[in-house]
Amino acid sequence: MLSRVAENLYWFSRYLKRTENTARLVGVNSLLQLDLPRSVRFAWQPLLDILGAGDAFRALHPESQDEAAEADVVHFLLLDERNACSMLSSLKQARDALRTIREALPQECWERVNGTFLRLGEEGEHNLGRRYRLDLLNRVVDDCLVVSGILTANVSRDIGFQFMRLGTALEQADMTTRIIDAGASGLIRPRGAEEIEAYQAMQWMSVLRSLAAYQMYRRHVRQRVSAAHALQFLLQNREFPRSVMFCLVRMQAALPLAPPRRAVERALARAQALARDADTRVLAETGVAGLMDEIQIAIAGLHASITETYFRA
Amino acid sequence: MKWEGYRSSTYDELFEPGGQPRPAARRLIEYLKGLSDRDLAERQLAADLAARVMGITFTVYSEGRNVDRTLPFDVIPRVIPRAEWTRTEAGLRQRVRALNLFIGDIYGEQRIIKDRVFPSALLKESANFRPQCVGVTPPLGVWAHICGSDLVRDGDGTLYVLEDNLRIPSGVSYMIQNRMVAKRVFPELFETSSILPVDDYPAQLYDTLAAITPRPGTPPVIALLTPGIYNSAYFEHCYLAQSMGIELVEGGDLFVDSDDCCYMRTVGGPQRVDVVYRRIDDLYLDPECFHPDSLLGVPGLVRAWRAGNVALANAPGAGVADDKVVFTYVPKMIKYYLDEDPILPNVPSYLCTQKRDRDYVLAHLEELVVKPANESGGYGMLIGPRSTKREREKFAKLILENPRNYMAQPTLALSTAPIVTPDGPQARHLDLRPFVLSRGDIYVTTGGLTRVAMNAGSLVVNSSQGGGAKDTWVVDTEDGA
Secondary structure, X not given: OEHHHHHHHHHHHHHHHHHHHHHHHHHHHHHHHHHOOOOEEEOOHHHHHHOOOHXXXXXXXXXXXXXXXXXXXXXXXXXXXXXXXXXXXXXXXHHHHHHOOXXXXXXXXXXXXXXXXXXXXXXXHHHOOHHHHHHHHHHHHHHHHHHHHHHHHHOOOOHHHHHHXXXXXXXXXXXXXXXXXXXXXXXXXXXXXXXXXXXXXXXXXXXXXXXXXXXXXXXXXXOOOOHHHHHHHHHHOXXXXXXXXXXXXXXXXXXXXXXXOHHHHHHHXXXXXXXXXXXXXXXXXXXXXXXXXXHHHHHHHHHHHHHHHHHOO | OOOOOOOOOOOEOOEOOOOOEOHHHHHHHHHHHOOOHHHHHHXXXXXXXXXXXXXXXXXXXXXXXXXXXXXXXXXXXXXXXXXXXXHHHHHHHHHHHHHHHHHHHHOOOOHHHHOOOOOXXXXXOOOOOOHHHOXXXXXXXXXXXXXXXXXXXXXXXXXXXXXXXXXXXXXXXXXXXXXXXXXXXXXXXXXXXXXXXXXXHHHHHHHHHHOOOOOOOOOOOEEEEOOOOOOOXXXXXXXXXXXHOOEXXXXXXXXXXXXXXXXXXXXXXXXXXXXXXXXXXXXXXXXXXXXXXXXXXXXXXXXXXXXXXXXXXXXXXXXXXXXXXXXXXXXXXXXXXXXXXXXXXXXXXXXXXXXXXXXXXXXXXXXXXXXXXXXXXXXXXXXXXHOOHHHHHHHXXXXXXXXXXXXXXXXXXXXXXXXXXXXXXXXXEEEEEOEEEEEOEEEXXXXXXXXXXXXXXXXXXXXXXXXXXXXXXXXXXXXXX
């Protein structure tokens, strides 16, 4: 397989996953915000920082210090092309990658991705308000899932498919740590200290929902939602496909056999160890930001070694 | 569908001058008569939809946004009786055989010049002659593996060769896809008529490419080299690569190592490439050899080709024979190399290098079509009867400044065929581009791509200039007509 094609397959699946996760994250938090009483403030700012878009946003909206306005943030996270991580930018990059490898994937993939991209460009702006936002985001999520369904059902399990699996798993592991981070950093800001606990559970439920994990959590954990349990489920569960550990184990299975891949294996082992060895009870007390950063750095290293080993050799 | 009002100002492919369907088209016309206007409109709609769904597009890139446009497709096929096609096919074989001998001779001994059949002055001023190719003997002696010759029919019914495309002819994927659409739209007709199939082209092309591998005996690694997604023929590049099961590569995917072999970069490391079906023009093919600033090509590719380590189809320099001035010498080449009379005549042409011809051209600009020697795609032409005085003056000046760069042909009354319009069937001018594959033996597509000028009266059929396409049927008639 051509390195260029393999790399584009990898990036296509990463951007597709990123698009889906961004849509989900904004959607769930939009809902969460509706549940909060007036006395509780919802801060959008951390969401920007977690998606790596905080600085870019502040540069464009210097007037909004801590109190980033919802409309501005939502637009920036979803449709702003000046934000390289916005949902639309991610989808555009998925589409650009796919364009150059159209012949490698089923035609329906292109049609779906292209159709979603064109629709977002045409109707996105009008549907950002609270009234239509969820419909818009749900359709994007659905479209992404249809594409992964087509890939799973109709694409041969050749080496190209392995690179798509690598991209999907790596991106999901990364997004999961970011969404955990966002939840833990306190999007909800109650005014009184006594309310903190009550809203914490709500916050973690929303994290689980952002990762489509709430139902699976209930079935498998059989405990009311708490920070420690949610963390453990999202970080270490080996059966839920969006948990960090599940993704990293899956990557192990998807690594192509040739050429030698010692650097990739070392990087993968490092990331796995961080997720596996985490003491989620302690983390729930002391904060997760540090560990999430470490895992993200390990994932970035893993990405670099994949690029080096397979695409630049 | 009502045909009473149908009129053509010239030879019509489906109807005789008296309004009777031609024998090979009889069944088709009968069938079409049985369809209501609504039926037909529905089928046209179904065809347009099928084309969109199948992704039959060419790319128009403008204002930073890329748009995939579908090639307009008319559902009424163009019909050619088999007997006529057999003769045409023989003519094309003969022609392409002579062209390949000519190219080989030009880059070799130049006997045709020494024997004073072909003037050496023309070669010196040819924009498509590549000194870098002198002395090379490509495998099987073939330079133009893929040739697309444009045929037109004049008002009197004579089929002429208008030009040969020996560099990177395109359009063959539309020929195949047009047939797929036609089968979806008129399945009944395919059951009852014997319409010869066209879909073995990719297999034939694969065999052609495999035949020139420098490593016979090992399964050849073949790649189609595309300029990339912004090229107007990118759809065709994808389609052909997919249907042959070969790699679709861009310049950056290939490199030539110090061993003068060509490799592609794969996830398993470099893999040697035997044959490159290149869809990049000569001048952009190899920055080491031609345009040094080309980003599309592969540095050293021509070096590897000269060393015999990679085969290129078409070979660099093959375009020397599709120069529109060199074109006028093809009948002489056929006589010279094959000692045969040309089966297919050239469109009569005037060479601006020869004083008598030039004077005639300058005096008759209003009646002639003037073409630059090296353009393709219908650019830079003067269509006399439709030109303004100012355009004619501009061309007169251009011709006097650089006579070698221009030739002229009479404005042919190009034949027509009916297309579906909201006002019923109407005649439109068309041409035919068959594709000819050379690899020892010669393969000719059954029929070819029929291009049709969708605008009333227009003579320009190029897709870049508002042309569309029709399916082309070579039909066995029961009475042998």
